[in-house]
Amino acid sequence: MSLDRSDYADMCVHTDGFGVAETARLVREQAGRWPGALPAATLNSFVNRQNHLPTPQVDAAPASGPLPVLWLCGATAVGKSTVGYEIFMQVYRSGVRTAYVDVKQIGALRPVADDDVDSHRLKARNLAAIWARYRAAGAQCLIVSGEADSDDTLRGYAELLPGVTLTVCRLHAEPATLAERVAQRGRGGGPAIPGDELRGLGSDALHRAAERAAREAKALDRAGAAGLCVDTDGRSVKEVATDVRLRSGNWPSLFA
Numbered sequence: 001m002s003l004d005r006s007d008y009a010d011m012c013v014h015t016d017g018f019g020v021a022e023t024a025r026l027v028r029e030q031a032g033r034w035p036g037a038l039p040a041a042t043l044n045s046f047v048n049r050q051n052h053l054p055t056p057q058v059d060a061a062p063a064s065g066p067l068p069v070l071w072l073c074g075a076t077a078v079g080k081s082t083v084g085y086e087i088f089m090q091v092y093r094s095g096v097r098t099a100y101v102d103v104k105q106i107g108a109l110r111p112v113a114d115d116d117v118d119s120h121r122l123k124a125r126n127l128a129a130i131w132a133r134y135r136a137a138g139a140q141c142l143i144v145s146g147e148a149d150s151d152d153t154l155r156g157y158a159e160l161l162p163g164v165t166l167t168v169c170r171l172h173a174e175p176a177t178l179a180e181r182v183a184q185r186g187r188g189g190g191p192a193i194p195g196d197e198l199r200g201l202g203s204d205a206l207h208r209a210a211e212r213a214a215r216e217a218k219a220l221d222r223a224g225a226a227g228l229c230v231d232t233d234g235r236s237v238k239e240v241a242t243d244v245r246l247r248s249g250n251w252p253s254l255f256a
Contacts, residue, residue, distance in 0.1 A: 068141045068252040069164045071157075072244070073148040074171035075216035076209065077181040079232055079240065081193060083171060084145030086241040087251075096141060096254060099134040103127060103146030103157075108195060120153055128160035141252040149216075150223065167248045169228045170220060171240070177233045178217060179210035 004012075011030050015023045028034045072084045081102050088100035107123035116122060123146070131142060148154045148168070158166050173181070185198040186206040193199075198209055228247055232240050245251045 066163050066165045067135070067139075068254070069161060069166045070141070070143050070244075070248060070251055071148060071154065071166060071168045072143070072145045072171060073154075073168065073220075075173070075178060075220060076213040077178050077185060077198070078171045078173045078213070078217070079181070079237065080145040080147075080171060082237050083232070083240050083244065084143050086237050087245060088143050090241060090245070091141065091143070091252060096252065097138050098252075099131070099139040099142045101127060101130055101142065101144050102193075103144060105194065106130065118147070120156055124157045124160050127157060131161060140254055149220065167228070167251060169230055169244050169248060171232050171244075172217060172221070172229050173232045175210070175214035175217070178213040179207075182206055182210040182213060 013023065013026050013030055018026065070087065072080045072087075074080050081104075084102065085100060088098055092098040103123045103126075106126040107119040109119060109122060112119055113122075127144070131139075134142065142164070144157075148157070154166075154168060158164075182198055183206055185193075185196060186201045186209075188199055198206065201209065228244075230240060230244050230247065235243075
């Protein structure tokens with residue numbers, strides 16, 4: 001009601017009875033067919049320049065020492081975002097000022113650059129900029145969830161996060177568990193993840209996604225990615241989150 005009485009917005013779009021796609025179309029139409037005509041070089045020039053952006057400046061670490069960063073990685077649908085957010089909730093409820101970032105949500109640029117198809121360089125720069133602002137606001141630690149298929153990939157992120165102690169934990173699940181979680185996300189189950197590529201897929205596409213996730217997990221096992229690996233099969237989100245923290249030295253252990 002208070003929003004209806006306000007006039008801060010340029011327009012108001014009624015969403016009753018409309019799906020997401022239809023609502024998005026209405027928003028764009030009422031906004032003058034947003035974004036309208038763009039200069040021909042706008043998209044291509046930005047994509048070509050994204051790897052030459054200046055490195056965000058991050059304040060030096062406080063005198064008390066480097067701040068703890070926990071990175072959760074693993075195969076598709078293993079539960080990185082869900083477990084990461086559960087750890088975020090546990091830590092901030094303990095009284096620690098905590099930040100959380102899902103790197104997939106800070107790399108939504110399409111089409112991707114030919115030489116950065118996973119957008120890791122773009123996401124690393126965005127993460128560095130976001131972390132700088134979190135620190136300025138008083139964050140004492142950071143939880144990150146996202147794909148990191150090799151030590152080189154992680155190193156690219158870590159180089160832009162000076163003044164931190166990085167702990168990397170890989171979540172693992174067997175193929176049957178991954179297939180179950182892929183199917184659940186396809187049905188719309190689990191937490192709502194903006195841009196979830198699995199939501200709404202047909203059975204054949206979900207089967208292929210599950211097979212791909214199993215291959216990812218096997219490749220990560222062979223590579224020995226991340227020093228710490230935590231199994232998630234048959235365990236609740238809270239159990240996995242608690243185990244990750246315990247096996248990471250009672251993370252973030254700021255006052256140990």
